[in-house]
Amino acid sequence: MSPSQFLATQPLFSSSHKPWGNVSPKQWNDWHWQLSNRLNTWEELAQIVDLTPEEIQGLTAKNKFRVDITPYFATLIDPDDPDCPIRRQVIPLGRELFAFEGMQADSLAEDEHSPIPGLVHRYPDRVLMLVTTHCASYCRYCTRSRLVGDFQQTFRKPDLERQLEYIRQTPQIRDVLLSGGDPLTLSPILLDYILSRLREIEHLEIVRIGTRVPVFLPQRITDELCTMLQKYHPLWINIHVNHPKEITPELSAALGKLADAGIPLGNQSVLLAGINDRLDIQKELLCKLVKNRVRPYYLYQCDLVKGAGHFRTKVAKGMEIMEGLRGHLSGYAIPTYVIDAPGGGGKIPVMPQYLISQGTNKVILRNYEGYITTYHEPDNYDPDAIDRAQPPSSVRSEIGQEGVSGLLQGEGETIKPRGFDRVHYRRKVKKKRS
Numbered sequence: 172m173s174p175s176q177f178l179a180t181q182p183l184f185s186s187s188h189k190p191w192g193n194v195s196p197k198q199w200n201d202w203h204w205q206l207s208n209r210l211n212t213w214e215e216l217a218q219i220v221d222l223t224p225e226e227i228q229g230l231t232a233k234n235k236f237r238v239d240i241t242p243y244f245a246t247l248i249d250p251d252d253p254d255c256p257i258r259r260q261v262i263p264l265g266r267e268l269f270a271f272e273g274m275q276a277d278s279l280a281e282d283e284h285s286p287i288p289g290l291v292h293r294y295p296d297r298v299l300m301l302v303t304t305h306c307a308s309y310c311r312y313c314t315r316s317r318l319v320g321d322f323q324q325t326f327r328k329p330d331l332e333r334q335l336e337y338i339r340q341t342p343q344i345r346d347v348l349l350s351g352g353d354p355l356t357l358s359p360i361l362l363d364y365i366l367s368r369l370r371e372i373e374h375l376e377i378v379r380i381g382t383r384v385p386v387f388l389p390q391r392i393t394d395e396l397c398t399m400l401q402k403y404h405p406l407w408i409n410i411h412v413n414h415p416k417e418i419t420p421e422l423s424a425a426l427g428k429l430a431d432a433g434i435p436l437g438n439q440s441v442l443l444a445g446i447n448d449r450l451d452i453q454k455e456l457l458c459k460l461v462k463n464r465v466r467p468y469y470l471y472q473c474d475l476v477k478g479a480g481h482f483r484t485k486v487a488k489g490m491e492i493m494e495g496l497r498g499h500l501s502g503y504a505i506p507t508y509v510i511d512a513p514g515g516g517g518k519i520p521v522m523p524q525y526l527i528s529q530g531t532n533k534v535i536l537r538n539y540e541g542y543i544t545t546y547h548e549p550d551n552y553d554p555d556a557i558d559r560a561q562p563p564s565s566v567r568s569e570i571g572q573e574g575v576s577g578l579l580q581g582e583g584e585t586i587k588p589r590g591f592d593r594v595h596y597r598r599k600v601k602k603k604r605s
């Protein structure tokens with residue numbers, strides 16, 4: 172049957188007809204049930220959403236990034252609004268298959284930074300540990316769509332053991348960030364195992380989990396899960412909410428449990444065209460997060476990844492939004508806007524300029540209202556007094572990664588692009604004049 176023939180035979184999105192049939196509240200609140208009843212075909216989705224031809228095109232495309240939507244998250248979709256911000260995050264459009272200038276499969280060059288499959292060691296003191304390629308539902312703009320949703324590529328016990336061994340052998344790692352895929356989709360036993368192995372490593376100070384499970388599958392945040400996570404403090408969690416409509420009573424309850432378990436919560440969101448690229452939406456989102464004890468952490472510029480072309484905004488839009496936040500909202504509600512640099516450059520913060528000018532002992536600043544003021548700098552500041560008072564440790568922990576801070580510390584004079592010296596050495600070598 173063709174999609175249009177099928178649609179003609181369907182009683183579309185009637186409240187009595189759902190692809191998951193009759194379900195008791197007990198089943199609905201069971202995360203196993205939610206996971207095993209996820210929607211992934213256009214035939215199922217057509218029963219709860221008035222699909223557009225372009226959505227059907229996206230859903231029937233052969234090489235598309237995986238589709239899976241929990242029944243819970245699917246019920247947040249406005250069935251009649253093709254621009255529904257929930258819907259646009261999880262139902263593919265035909266245009267997601269289009270290539271665009273600058274598009275890359277691995278736009279953050281994570282694979283190059285992987286000493287062990289699944290372990291990304293980009294920064295001096297912390298690593299990203301990919302523990303699974305599964306998620307509760309799949310975001311269309313996924314930065315890791317090259318492996319996420321591909322169950323052939325998932326990480327198994329031997330991979331995890333090798334990742335753990337690398338962390339054990341690398342004492343500069345203080346912070347491990349569990350991600351994937353979504354770590355909270357792992358079996359409770361395996362997650363407990365990974366966390367306990369990590370906690371045994373003495374040089375590890377904190378463990379973080381990056382997860383969208385509270386958003387897609389709040390039923391997973393059970394008391395037992397919180398009790399388990401609590402054993403591994405200091406443990407931090409970053410969630411991923413993009414739009415105020417995602418903050419439902421179910422999500423609020425899940426966040427309350429996690430916060431009550433003593434887990435500091437952060438949020439990472441992505442600036443998405445047509446979804447949350449307006450100041451009032453961002454303000455509502457950020458304030459609601461703080462109300463739920465979630466500290467906005469990063470606002471990401473959308474990556475140059477396949478499938479995400481139509482979600483990208485101008486960087487200027489992000490700047491305009493940041494300009495509208497600082498000073499207007501409590502500082503707690505303001506994320507850092509970052510561009511995760513293509514080619515593996517890492518996260519680069521961008522924000523409006525508040526320092527207008529500088530003289531020998533004055534700094535000229537402007538505030539969010541446009542008020543311009545002078546900060547007088549001290550005439551007799553002694554930057555070495557601290558070293559006399561508290562002798563510095565001589566440990567260098569960032570060999571090769573000191574960067575611009577290294578220049579300031581006197582670890583060199585310049586940072587040059589590859590080939591710089593060759594290009595600039597044009598002067599013919601003359602014999603020294605005597």
Ligand SMILES: *Cc1c(COP(=O)(O)O)cnc(C)c1O
Nearest residue numbers: 291292293294297298299348518
């Ligand atoms: C984002 C990221 C981290 C964590 O960075 P923070 O700025 O500390 O949150 C670590 N490793 C990789 C590869 C990352 O992309």
